Amino acid sequence: MTRIYLPANAAMLRSLAGTGEVKPVSAVHTVTAWLEREAPGADVEDLEYTAFSDAATASVALLVGQVPRRVVISADVPDELVSERSEGTAADFDGSVKLKKVAAVHMDDDAAAEEIAGELASDAPDLAVIEANVLDWYAPTELQDLLAALASRQR
Numbered sequence: 110m111t112r113i114y115l116p117a118n119a120a121m122l123r124s125l126a127g128t129g130e131v132k133p134v135s136a137v138h139t140v141t142a143w144l145e146r147e148a149p150g151a152d153v154e155d156l157e158y159t160a161f162s163d164a165a166t167a168s169v170a171l172l173v174g175q176v177p178r179r180v181v182i183s184a185d186v187p188d189e190l191v192s193e194r195s196e197g198t199a200a201d202f203d204g205s206v207k208l209k210k211v212a213a214v215h216m217d218d219d220a221a222a223e224e225i226a227g228e229l230a231s232d233a234p235d236l237a238v239i240e241a242n243v244l245d246w247y248a249p250t251e252l253q254d255l256l257a258a259l260a261s262r263q264r
Contacts, residue, residue, distance in 0.1 A: 110185040110186065110187065110188065111139055111186055111187075111188050111191045112139060112140070112183065112184070112212070113137040113138065113139045113183070113185075113186055113191060113200070113202060113206075114137060114138040114139065114161045114163070114164035114165075114181050114182070114183055115131070115133050115137050115164065115181065115182040115183075115184060115202075115206055116133075116135055116136075116137070116138070116164045116165070116167035116168035116170075116171060116179075116180075116181060117131065117171065117180040117181065117182050118168065118172060118175040118180055119175055119176040119178060119180065119256075119259055120175060121134070121180065121182075122180060122182075122214065122216075122252065122255070122259075123256060125182070125206070125208055125211070126208075126252050126253060126256055129207060129208045129209075130205040130206060130207050131182065131205060131206050132204075132205040132206075133202050133205075133206070134171065135167060135170070136167070136194070136199035136200060136201060136202075137164070137191070137199070137200050137201075137202045138160040138161070138163045138164040138167065138198040139160050139191060139193070139198060139200050140153070140156040140157055140159075140160050140198070141160075141193040141194070141197070141198055141199075141200065142193060143193070143194075143195065143196050143197065143198075144156055144159060144160065144197070144198055159198060160198040161181060161183070161215070162240070163197065163198045163199070164181045164198075165179050165181050165215070165240070165244055166236070166240060167199075168180055168181060169225075169229075169236070169239060172225070172229060176222070176259060177217075177222050177223075177225045177229060178216050178217040178221070178222045178225070178259075179216070179217050179221075179225070179239070179242075180214065180215065180216045180217075180244075181214075181215040181216075181244060182206060182211055182215075183211070183212045183213045183214075183215065184206045184207075184210045184211045184212060185210050186202065186204065186206065186210060187204075190202055190203045190204040208249060208252075211249040213246055213247065213248065213249070214246075214247045214248075214249065214251075214252060214255065215244035215245065215246055215247070216244055216245055216247065216255065217242055217244055217245070218242075218245050219262065220242075221242035221243075221244075224238065224239075225239050225242070
């Protein structure tokens with residue numbers, strides 16, 4: 110199994126909760142052979158954090174017209190469905206992520222969402238300001254509660 114980090118948004122979380130699966134709309138991120146070569150001696154957790162951070166950055170592109178919260182879904186998927194790209198942490202994933210294979214859901218909190226909304230509304234959003242926010246961690250069993258809380262904040 111390969112741990113992937115799927116850039117997502119609130120709509121994709123609703124799909125995951127409703128259907129029990131979600132299909133990536135862009136590349137996923139993972140610890141690739143390229144990353145391991147570029148960071149010799151780095152421990153697995155540092156490599157995973159790099160791939161996770163790249164997924165969080167990629168999720169910004171999915172926020173247009175959405176709740177301004179970056180979302181990353183961490184999941185374990187069959188190795189044969191993941192094809193690494195030649196550089197970076199990006200990989201192609203030929204399948205959908207099943208809820209039962211989700212290890213965690215990560216999402217910006219209220220304060221980060223407000224800051225991100227402000228950045229995205231500006232003429233020149235500063236990606237470093239967005240990336241400075243740390244995503245909160247949620248267990249897959251908290252998905253319905255997370256979505257309910259999101260819905261109540263949008264009213």
